[in-house]
Amino acid sequence: MTECFHCGDDCGNIPIEFDEKKFCCNGCKTVYEIFSTNDLSYYYDIQSSAGATPNEVEGKYDFLENPEIIEKLIDFNDENIQILNLYIPHIHCSSCIWVLENLNKLNSNINHSQVNFPKKTVRITYNPELISLKQLVLLLARIGYEPYISLDDLEKKDTPINKTLIYKLGVAGFAFGNVMFLSFPEYFDLASSASNGGEYWLNKYQDIFRWLMFTFSLPVVFYAAQDYFISAYKGLRTKLLNIDVPIALGIIVLFLRSTSEIIFNWGPGFFDSLTGLVFFLLLGKFFQQKTYSFLSFERDYKSYFPIAVTRILSNGKEETAPIYDIKRGDRILIRNEELIPVDGILISEKTQIDYSFVTGESEPVTKQSGNKVFAGGKQINSAMEMEALKSVSQSYLTQLWSNTIFQDNKASKFQSITDSIGKRFTTSILSIAFVATAFWLYYDSSMALNVFTAVLIIACPCAIALASPFTLGNMLRIFGSKKFYLKDTHTIEQLAKIDTAIFDKTGTITAAKKSTATYEGYSLNKEEESLLKNTLRSSNHPLSRALYDILSEQNIITLDEYEEHLGKGISGTKAKDTMKIGSAEFIGNTETKDTENTSVYISSNNNYKGRFVFHNEYRDGLSNLFKTMSQTLNLAILSGDNSGEKYRLEKLLPKLTPLYFNQKPEDKLEFIKSLQNQGKSVMMVGDGLNDAGALAQSNVGIAISEDVNVFSPACDGILDATKFKDLYDFIIASKKAMRIIKWSFILSLAYNMVGLYFAITGQLLPVIAAILMPLSSISVVAFTTIATNILGQKLDKKEIDEKN
Secondary structure, eight states, X not given: OOBOTTTOOBOOSXXXXXXXXXXXXXXXXXXXXXXXXXXXXXXXXXXXXXXXXOOOOXXXXXXXXXXXXXXXXXXXXXXXXXXXXXXXXXXOSHHHHHHHTTHHHHOTTEEEEEEETTTTEEEEEEOTTTSOHHHHHHHHXXXXXXXXXXXXXXXXXXXXXXXXXXXXXXXXXXXXXXXXXXXXXXXXXXXXXXXXXXXHHHHHTHHHHHHHHHHXXXXXXXXXXXXXXXXXXXXXXXXXXXXXXXXXXXXXXXXXXXXXXXXXXXXXXXXHHHHHHHHHHHHHHHHHXXXXXXXXXXXXXXXXXXXXXXXXXXXXXXXXXXXXXXXXXXXXXXXXXXXXXXXXXXXXXXXXXXXXXXXXXXXOEEEETTOEEOTTOXXXXXXXXXXXXXXOOHXXXXXXXXXXXXXXXXXXXXXXXXXXXXXXXXXXXHHHHHHHHHHHHHHOHHXXXXXXXXXXXXXXXXXXXXXXXXXXXXXXXXXXXXXXXXSOHHHHHHHHHOOEEEEESTTTTBOGGGOEEEEEESOOOHHHHHHHHHHHHTOOOHHHHHHHHHSOOOOOOOOSEEEEETTTEEEEEETTEEEEEEOHHHXXXXXXXXXXXXXXXXXXXXXXXXXXXXXXXXXXXXHHHHHHHTTTSEEEEEOSSOGGXXXXXXXXXXXXXXXXXXXXXXXXXXXXXXXXXXXXXXXXXXXXXXXXXXXXXXXXXXXXXXXXXXXXXXXXXXXXGGGGGGHHHHHHHHHHHHHHHHHHHHHHHXXXXXXXXXXXXXOOOHHHHHHHHHHHHHHHHHHHHHHHHHHHHHHHHHHHHHHO
8 A cells, every 4th residue: 555645645546746746646745845935844844644535625615705704713813914723633743733833834824723622723914915714715725724614603602522432431341241241150260161060041142142242242342442543553653652542552452363263262351351341441531631621611601800990980080990890881091111911992092002912913013993803902191092892812812821922931841750750661662561461471471461460550650640730720729719820830830939029018018008198389270180181091100190189189180191201200281281200210300308208209391390209018928928928938029119117117017028119011020030140049029010121021920919909920920909918828839839849750650650550460350450540630630629729728727817
């Protein structure tokens, strides 16, 4: 048989030859030409014959020229950028991922593509002015990756559940039950030969029973177990020994040996072991799939996401509302640097939006009143008002947070351990199986088959592979329910390693809601008061927000110009009047002598007017938190304010805690870098937007949320301000989670060692091994779940004790 170089199918009697290679059809030859002319021939180096034969699709996708259908399919649409997710059923290996993530080499108008392998989807960013959606889909179809587009995509329904595993489990269970029933005479030796007595009818129909068992095993081997054969074949074809290789080998050996026994009348075979093995393997797989689905559901839809937005009521008043309370038709205020949480229509006259969090392109886009704005955009300059077109999708914000544009390349320690064990595991198990079988063939050949199959089945790295994702996944859910929302499981691992914690002051260790301020200076006229209030309205800095809440209500006006100078201040212009708000240096007041208090200075048309002196209220439990943290961690305060609060802080915090004042955002970033250069693992706790650089640089960046839209992909976690005093408990819980994973590794390795001992010594039947294999996975999952839930209960108990 001549295999097609592209897809591996039989080329038939007359293969198509091109470039000294053989193809089964012109479609495969065309795909090869496309790949080779676009420097994508590495596709065949990753996995030979990995492609699919492209289908004829002429006229099939004409409906993708309809603007209404396009609007429903795409996730993001803005002039020269569109983003959509497509379901590609043919995604099955590393070659598929590689070619789909290099689509820009096939067409330069495709900016970026990212594959989600478990869901078999690809997220594509492209320029609709240069390549239409129809052309994009046709390109995918031409290279053998035709997307599946249905009415469900238009209505954005959940993907239907794949029930194939349930069907296979049902077939295996039905066959296993019947084969066990038909095997009873063999178990109790009721069908011994007529010369020795025995049951007449069982003797008479013994062969029929055995052939019935053979018949029941056929759908089990060729349907229920087919995934193991496919996976093993793909692994071997790419010269990889995956975990399914020994399982597939065990199933084949059992089936062939059992069939031989009944054909030559040597015995009843091992059909009970065979069907039981496949049934229990599938049961373990079903259990694993269900648990993963549960964790995924908890992560996407039930976790507490402590973000609030400002909603404008019908009477013009503003209120803070959690994002999940926002409904279609709500009017929302988005301040400078805040993220747009939901798709909507712009109400303000015009604005500029930075979509880099969504597209990776940092060039701001100008929008006019009536234009559609998309979730994930960052508002630039003055505040804007918009009307929500739908409710907020927390899963979308989670997806945005996990976008590869912002992910670092730090590998998980436990993931690398798991991968390392997995790579060597199959080779070791096959070696042990063959050596043990060789011994038993010499010592007692009747035991050889039992030993060979039992070794292949009992040893499984699944339990080791499950330890880390289940422990950390459950901890994510527990933290989420305690109003501590983390970006991913890797963050928990990093949190457990930190040895240094750096805190911002304003809005982090101080409570913005409780702050009071007194005004010292010249009185302001009505126009100046209005301009001051409306300039503050556009800013999200904790001091701006606090001052905005303190000042009396003013009519809302649209500023002609608004500018924010990071670490210095803000300025707003209406007609000929300009208001500057910020540090003494920023507004040009160089004569100020009093630097002992946190102050916000103001000037009108470059004339100094006065200042608001703040009287900070520090968060509840601050002193105790720092006292306990200082026992195991190095602590420091980095503040952009002056040193006016230094004496008060020295009384509140442990002795010799370093306090750094007048730190600009770039100073904070460099300070963290210097600590990391000394080998420190640093956690930065600050304001999610104003400290974005420092949060991104740190090993773990935590933003404190206090009724403010602080969501930024720069941070690794968001902590509700009411849980600030529990921060150290979360760090301790992370460290304990790491210990749980290590104990799970020990538990699963011990299981494998004990199981292998009984298998090698011939004391373990294959069917018993098949029962114990999923039980090992279940025991690890049960251990990690119970242990992490106990951690969660301890956090609950501490919370209750504090309230009492």
